Amino acid sequence: MKIYNKGPVFLGIVIFLALALFPFYNNFGKTNKKPDPKTDTPEIIEYEKLNGKKECVESKAFMRGEHMVLLNDWRDGVVRDAYRGYISTSNGKRFNMSIQNGCMKCHSSKKKFCDECHNYMAVVPFCWDCHIQPKEKEETKS
Amino acid sequence: MSMDRRKFLKVAGISSILGFGASVASARNYDLQKGLVPPQVDANKEALTAKRWAMVVDMSKFKTDDDFKKVISACHTAHNVPDFRKADGSVDRKMEIKWIWKAPYERTFPGQDNKYMSEHMKEMPFMVLCNHCDNPPCVRVCPTKATFKLKDGITMQDMHRCIGCRFCMAACPYGSRSFNWTDPRTASNMKGELPNKAYPTRTKGVVEKCTFCSERLQEGKLPACVEAAPAGGILFGDMEDPDSEVRKIVTNKYTIRRKPDLGTGPAVYYLIGGGDHA
Amino acid sequence: MLEKALEGSKKYWAWVFFLGGLAAVGCYFYFQQFMFGLGITGLHRDVTWGLYIGQFTFLVGVAASAVMLVIPYYLHDYKKFGKIVILGEFLAISAVIMCILFIMADMGQPMRVMNIMLYPAPNSMVFWDVVVLNGYLFLNLLIGWVTLGSDRKGIAPPKWIKPFIYLSIPWAVSIHTVTAFLYAGIPGRHFWLSAILAARFLASAFAGGPSLLIILALIVRKVTKFDPGKEPIQALGKIVAYAMFANVFFLGLEFFTAFYSGIPGHQHPFHYLYAGLDGHSELVPMMWTSSIFAIVSLLMLVVPSIRKNEGTLALACVMLFISLWIDKGFGLIIGGFVPNPFEEVHPYWPTMPETMITIGVWAIGLLVLTFLYKIAITVREQTVGVEIDH
Numbered sequence: 001m002k003i004y005n006k007g008p009v010f011l012g013i014v015i016f017l018a019l020a021l022f023p024f025y026n027n028f029g030k031t032n033k034k035p036d037p038k039t040d041t042p043e044i045i046e047y048e049k050l051n052g053k054k055e056c057v058e059s060k061a062f063m064r065g066e067h068m069v070l071l072n073d074w075r076d077g078v079v080r081d082a083y084r085g086y087i088s089t090s091n092g093k094r095f096n097m098s099i100q101n102g103c104m105k106c107h108s109s110k111k112k113f114c115d116e117c118h119n120y121m122a123v124v125p126f127c128w129d130c131h132i133q134p135k136e137k138e139e140t141k142s
Numbered sequence: 143m144s145m146d147r148r149k150f151l152k153v154a155g156i157s158s159i160l161g162f163g164a165s166v167a168s169a170r171n172y173d174l175q176k177g178l179v180p181p182q183v184d185a186n187k188e189a190l191t192a193k194r195w196a197m198v199v200d201m202s203k204f205k206t207d208d209d210f211k212k213v214i215s216a217c218h219t220a221h222n223v224p225d226f227r228k229a230d231g232s233v234d235r236k237m238e239i240k241w242i243w244k245a246p247y248e249r250t251f252p253g254q255d256n257k258y259m260s261e262h263m264k265e266m267p268f269m270v271l272c273n274h275c276d277n278p279p280c281v282r283v284c285p286t287k288a289t290f291k292l293k294d295g296i297t298m299q300d301m302h303r304c305i306g307c308r309f310c311m312a313a314c315p316y317g318s319r320s321f322n323w324t325d326p327r328t329a330s331n332m333k334g335e336l337p338n339k340a341y342p343t344r345t346k347g348v349v350e351k352c353t354f355c356s357e358r359l360q361e362g363k364l365p366a367c368v369e370a371a372p373a374g375g376i377l378f379g380d381m382e383d384p385d386s387e388v389r390k391i392v393t394n395k396y397t398i399r400r401k402p403d404l405g406t407g408p409a410v411y412y413l414i415g416g417g418d419h420a
Numbered sequence: 421m422l423e424k425a426l427e428g429s430k431k432y433w434a435w436v437f438f439l440g441g442l443a444a445v446g447c448y449f450y451f452q453q454f455m456f457g458l459g460i461t462g463l464h465r466d467v468t469w470g471l472y473i474g475q476f477t478f479l480v481g482v483a484a485s486a487v488m489l490v491i492p493y494y495l496h497d498y499k500k501f502g503k504i505v506i507l508g509e510f511l512a513i514s515a516v517i518m519c520i521l522f523i524m525a526d527m528g529q530p531m532r533v534m535n536i537m538l539y540p541a542p543n544s545m546v547f548w549d550v551v552v553l554n555g556y557l558f559l560n561l562l563i564g565w566v567t568l569g570s571d572r573k574g575i576a577p578p579k580w581i582k583p584f585i586y587l588s589i590p591w592a593v594s595i596h597t598v599t600a601f602l603y604a605g606i607p608g609r610h611f612w613l614s615a616i617l618a619a620r621f622l623a624s625a626f627a628g629g630p631s632l633l634i635i636l637a638l639i640v641r642k643v644t645k646f647d648p649g650k651e652p653i654q655a656l657g658k659i660v661a662y663a664m665f666a667n668v669f670f671l672g673l674e675f676f677t678a679f680y681s682g683i684p685g686h687q688h689p690f691h692y693l694y695a696g697l698d699g700h701s702e703l704v705p706m707m708w709t710s711s712i713f714a715i716v717s718l719l720m721l722v723v724p725s726i727r728k729n730e731g732t733l734a735l736a737c738v739m740l741f742i743s744l745w746i747d748k749g750f751g752l753i754i755g756g757f758v759p760n761p762f763e764e765v766h767p768y769w770p771t772m773p774e775t776m777i778t779i780g781v782w783a784i785g786l787l788v789l790t791f792l793y794k795i796a797i798t799v800r801e802q803t804v805g806v807e808i809d810h
């Protein structure tokens with residue numbers, strides 16, 4: 001079999017492999033721990049004390065898969081239709097449709113909750129360009 | 143099968159266009175296919191509602207410079223409006239963002255002054271802001287409906303959808319709109335603690351303006367400027383409600399609006415002569 | 421056929437790499453703008469559109485001007501344009517690409533550009549501008565590809581391309597009318613609120629585009645073996661003369677309405693542009709240059725002996741192009757924003773990064789033009805003597 005332009009072709013293949021396999025050989029030997037979003041913020045613990053159980057807007061499975069769409073729907077509901085309350089389909093409770101004054105009131109640490117999965121998946125949602133993230137509480141060892 | 147380069151390019155080109163078009167066509171349009179409708183969502187019980195929000199401004203109640211400062215500060219603090227200053231402390235006109243501010247009579251109502259009017263009269267300050275017009279040119283020109291009319295008459299701004307084309311700023315006959323020429327969080331008043339942690343900031347590249355405090359109305363509160371103004375200085379109410387203060391004033395007293403002949407139908411009325419009202 | 425763009429002399433490649441370098445510099449400054457925001461330009465709260473949108477407006481006109489070759493050739497059988505219609509169509513492609521790039525450069529949130537398609541707003545002229553510009557780009561790519569491909573084989577193009585060619589005629593008019601509607605329907609900007617703005621846009625497009633084509637044809641004759649011919653260039657010269665007369669006449673009409681009516685709002689922008697207002701006269705030298713160049717070039721084009729001499733014709737075309745570039749690419753936009761709705765004068769001048777990005781976009785457009793012309797001209801050189809029959 002005659003190979004035309006052997007030089008450039010093989011060089012191209014080598015460059016392609018170098019680029020395409022970069023994520024693999026660059027991370028060789030490193031471990032990436034599984035994301036572990038914590039739901040033990042003081043606010044959630046307080047809620048659990050008062051109500052006997054933890055209650056989120058929807059079930060864990062739903063939120064894991066659908067919180068992006070839910071937040072988009074909340075965004076349009078609040079800004080474009082002036083809705084403010086969301087009735088949960090799993091527990092019937094009414095939640096304030098707000099990321100700053102709703103979600104983050106319980107999940108008050110972006111680092112321990114949102115960032116856990118987002119960093120693992122290399123996702124950078126641009127919510128935080130505008131919406132104010134709650135102040136991270138300093139770890140106190142006492 | 144054999145394929146020459148032309149055929150390959152044709153097939154590649156057509157499939158790219160079709161693929162791209164299909165992904166756009168199948169994307170969900172949040173305006174047409176609403177994800178959440180009542181009864182799964184509802185408005186707050188305490189929300190203030192109206193058929194047509196409007197404002198009456200009575201400049202006779204504004205006596206000192208402090209009166210103006212309080213109003214502007216209340217609005218800009220409540221909404222994390224960045225305050226860009228130059229190195230010497232003066233306002234950086236290039237980056238300036240303002241939702242409500244004061245402008246002299248001859249600039250607020252250009253053409254209404256005359257050559258015999260005293261300079262003092264020409265310089266009398268007026269509070270100016272977005273007029274939330276009935277027939278807003280900004281809404282007409284927005285290519286993404288990022289600025290739109292709410293059912294209660296407010297000309298609203300959706301900072302999530304704005305692409306920053308600034309067509310609305312060109313279209314507004316009143317100069318009410320501001321643009322984020324850079325990241326607002328680099329302004330001097332936005333470093334450290336943000337002025338209002340319950341309200342977001344914006345990001346660079348989007349347009350913003352007064353929203354008649356739509357988020358405060360949802361909580362049953364009056365707009366920040368109305369609360370901060372001297373008593374009776376700024377009145378806010380439902381123009382479609384015959385019993386509202388604003389409706390009574392506009393029906394029975396002389397008020398003027400900015401550039402009325404353009405057909406925009408502004409909802410901010412300036413009372414002439416002052417008077418007694420709550 | 422496309423590979424012809426990759427075969428060329430040393431001079432060709434030197435030109436390509438020069439343009440590539442300018443484009444790379446433009447990209448660098450665009451990256452700075454992307455990170456910092458549009459504050460890197462000279463724009464501010466009162467003048468929100470400047471050099472980028474001005475260039476976009478001007479280039480939509482250049483793109484529309486291809487129709488000035490298509491109409492005589494396809495509708496009126498003016499066979500002399502047969503060999504150069506493709507040059508007009510390829511210029512249109514290059515110009516539309518530049519338009520799209522300028523729009524992207526001007527957007528505050530370019531990542532959200534698909535919102536225009538995801539949330540269509542038929543009430544907005546920008547929405548329709550996006551639709552018609554992309555449609556025009558597609559039309560010219562299709563027509564150019566098919567007709568040039570047939571020329572290369574020495575046969576007539578397939579019949580099904582004719583409807584597309586006929587469609588491109590009203591479509592060309594529409595792209596510039598819609599762009600004019602961006603300005604002519606804004607109630608608060610007196611400088612733009614004029615019914616004749618759309619007509620003025622078309623007249624200046626049909627003068628500026630063909631004059632650029634004349635310059636390009638003369639350059640092509642000099643650097644390649646393809647000679648567009650003396651008669652097509654002369655015919656284009658006549659078209660430019662008539663269109664420029666209409667354009668200058670329309671500008672005169674605007675002056676009349678503004679100053680005879682005496683309405684201050686209508687006069688103030690003209691004062692600012694041509695005489696200075698409130699102590700600001702930044703644009704005065706440029707606007708007078710534009711007007712003087714316009715009148716001088718028009719006179720040169722109208723006198724047959726001057727027009728027939730290709731040297732003076734080229735000079736007239738250059739002056740005309742510069743005049744229209746200043747008028748539409750700069751003066752028109754600033755005049756709409758100054759004075760602002762409060763009757764205050766807050767001037768605008770582009771910054772260095774803004775200028776470099778603009779030059780970068782022009783470099784990309786000229787690069788596209790170079791590649792497309794290389795392909796077209798190579799086909800012409802290789803089919804010398806073969807009759808063109810579309």
